[in-house]
Amino acid sequence: MKILIRGPLLSMSGYGNHARQIFELVKAAKPDAELYCDVLAWGNTSWILSQDYCSDNNFDQIIQKTILSYKVNETQFDEVYHVGLPNEWQTFENTKNIGITAGIESDICKEEWIDDLNKMDLVIVPSSFAKETFIKTSSFSKNNLKTDICVIPEWFYVEFKEKHDKKYNLLKNVKTDKNVLIIGQITSTSPENDRKNISRSLRETAQYFESIDENIGIVLKLLTAGSNKKANKIARDLVRKEVKDLNVPVYLLFGNMTPHELQSLYTDPKITCLLSGTRGECFGLTMLEAAVNKLLTVSTGWSAHTEHVSYYFPLLYDLKQVPPNSNGFFNINSRWAEYKNSSLEEQLYNVFVKKDVDCDALKKQAEFLINNYSKNAIISKYSSILNG
Numbered sequence: 001m002k003i004l005i006r007g008p009l010l011s012m013s014g015y016g017n018h019a020r021q022i023f024e025l026v027k028a029a030k031p032d033a034e035l036y037c038d039v040l041a042w043g044n045t046s047w048i049l050s051q052d053y054c055s056d057n058n059f060d061q062i063i064q065k066t067i068l069s070y071k072v073n074e075t076q077f078d079e080v081y082h083v084g085l086p087n088e089w090q091t092f093e094n095t096k097n098i099g100i101t102a103g104i105e106s107d108i109c110k111e112e113w114i115d116d117l118n119k120m121d122l123v124i125v126p127s128s129f130a131k132e133t134f135i136k137t138s139s140f141s142k143n144n145l146k147t148d149i150c151v152i153p154e155w156f157y158v159e160f161k162e163k164h165d166k167k168y169n170l171l172k173n174v175k176t177d178k179n180v181l182i183i184g185q186i187t188s189t190s191p192e193n194d195r196k197n198i199s200r201s202l203r204e205t206a207q208y209f210e211s212i213d214e215n216i217g218i219v220l221k222l223l224t225a226g227s228n229k230k231a232n233k234i235a236r237d238l239v240r241k242e243v244k245d246l247n248v249p250v251y252l253l254f255g256n257m258t259p260h261e262l263q264s265l266y267t268d269p270k271i272t273c274l275l276s277g278t279r280g281e282c283f284g285l286t287m288l289e290a291a292v293n294k295l296l297t298v299s300t301g302w303s304a305h306t307e308h309v310s311y312y313f314p315l316l317y318d319l320k321q322v323p324p325n326s327n328g329f330f331n332i333n334s335r336w337a338e339y340k341n342s343s344l345e346e347q348l349y350n351v352f353v354k355k356d357v358d359c360d361a362l363k364k365q366a367e368f369l370i371n372n373y374s375k376n377a378i379i380s381k382y383s384s385i386l387n388g
Contacts, residue, residue: 001033002075006090007083007100008042009062012053012223012256014102014185014285015042018126019083020058021154022100024375026081027061029383036067036075040084052258055157056375085329086116099123103130105195105280105303106322106334111141123149124385126283127304137331152382153308154283155375156292159259168264171271174251176217178352180205180275181265181295183286185223186234192323194279197300197339198222201277202250203242208345209352210246216352217249219271266293273298273351277315277344279336281305287312292369294362298347302337308373311361313350316343 003026007019027035039062041047051059067075082089083100087110091097099120103109114137117123125131131149138145171179182205184196191199202220209216222235235252243250257265265271266289274290276299281287284305287297291309299305301314317337322330350356371377 001030001078002036003030003033004036004038004067004072004075004077004080004092005083006038006072006080007040008045009037009039009083010048010054010059011042011045012048013042013045014283015084016045016048017055017285018100018102018154020054020056020062021375021378022081022083022124023062024056024058025152025379025382026386028379029386033078035065036077037062037065038069038072039066042084046256053256055159055259082120086113089116089120091119096121100125101130102126102282103133104329104334105278105282106330106336107133107319108137108140108331108334109133110329110331111137111143114138114141114143114145117149118146120147123147124152125149126154127151127281127307129304129307130282140331140333150382150385152385153373153378154285154288155373155378156285156289156369157259157262158375160263160289160292161370161374162260164260166260168261170253170261170265171219171251171268174217174219174270176215176249177270178215178272179217179219179251179270180273180298180348181219181221181271181290182275183221183265184276184278186238189234190323190325193325195336197277197279199238199242201275201344202238204277204341204344205275205348206243206246206248206250208348209248212349212353214352216272217251219251219253221253221265262289263293266290266295271295273313276300276305277339278303278305279338284309288369288373291362292366292373294359294366296351296357296362298344298351300337300339308369309365311358311365313347314343315339315347 008016009019079096080092081098097120187195273296280303287305287309297312317339319335320338322334
């Protein structure tokens with residue numbers, strides 16, 4: 001059997017991580033197959049150029065199994081796994097085509113995507129939220145969804161379970177003992193269109209901290225398309241715009257992180273909680289990673305991350321129409337969540353003033369996630385889907 005995986009397998013992106021996990025899942029489910037990789041780009045995101053930033057030692061294996069583009073069209077494959085947005089999938093004739101997508105962060109998607117899904121023999125999504133989005137869109141558009149959709153969650157970095165003594169000192173310049181961590185990718189230079197809602201989260205968190213006269217800081221780890229120099233400029237411009245008049249320290253982190261560096265950030269005693277004012281998540285890997293490392297999350301109480309993170313401080317929200325100029329992926333009737341500032345202030349009060357955090361609950365949650373969202377657990381539970 002010859003199998004091709006098409007996707008951004010070497011990009012520093014959510015879809016890149018997802019594609020590498022599909023590579024591992026297919027490899028484990030079908031060990032006797034001839035596996036090939038068609039490595040695609042993903043927007044303007046940077047590429048992984050060394051093993052250090054590639055979890056589970058699969059960098060060299062992906063390189064070794066990469067097939068030249070012209071040979072893709074000359075080879076007859078038994079199965080092709082397409083990782084990306086539905087409108088990017090290219091079907092292969094006389095082949096089982098399997099589409100893998102995270103979907104979209106709103107309650108419904110572009111109606112044309114249902115046609116793209118129907119071209120596949122099977123569709124895999126990482127969350128029930130993503131599946132429900134397609135089902136709702138099918139009903140809304142009166143376009144029958146014919147292809148089965150299976151939910152296979154993503155797993156956290158295997159390195160999170162490894163013991164190591166290396167000290168990274170990522171927060172050596174952070175002077176405050178208590179800090180909120182905001183981590184995410186800027187998805188739009190317009191704050192109203194940014195799916196992660198980073199600008200608003202930063203501004204309103206800083207406003208609250210200044211109002212309670214507590215020495216609390218914000219650690220901001222931003223990802224963006226392009227170089228670290230570009231990310232540096234975007235982050236500094238963002239801070240100047242949103243918190244320039246507030247006496248709250250904001251510490252910036254730049255550059256890609258290895259899995260062990262990321263773990264050291266989540267577990268640093270200077271980090272009190274992860275904050276996400278997200279407008280929607282197709283999976284919410286960052287929240288899973290934080291919870292596995294027993295870090296409390298304060299996040300919008302809507303979309304996919306609520307499926308795997310049960311002990312967190314939820315932000316109340318309203319579902320609002322996605323701005324019409326966001327991008328071409330959203331339906332004009334799409335809605336996503338806008339958290340309520342009063343709820344943000346209440347939850348930050350509970351964490352930093354009231355200190356109402358149940359450490360035992362965090363520990364139990366981490367144990368559950370380690371048992372159910374590790375690589376081995378996901379592969380063991382879902383390999384049968386690929387062999388069905």
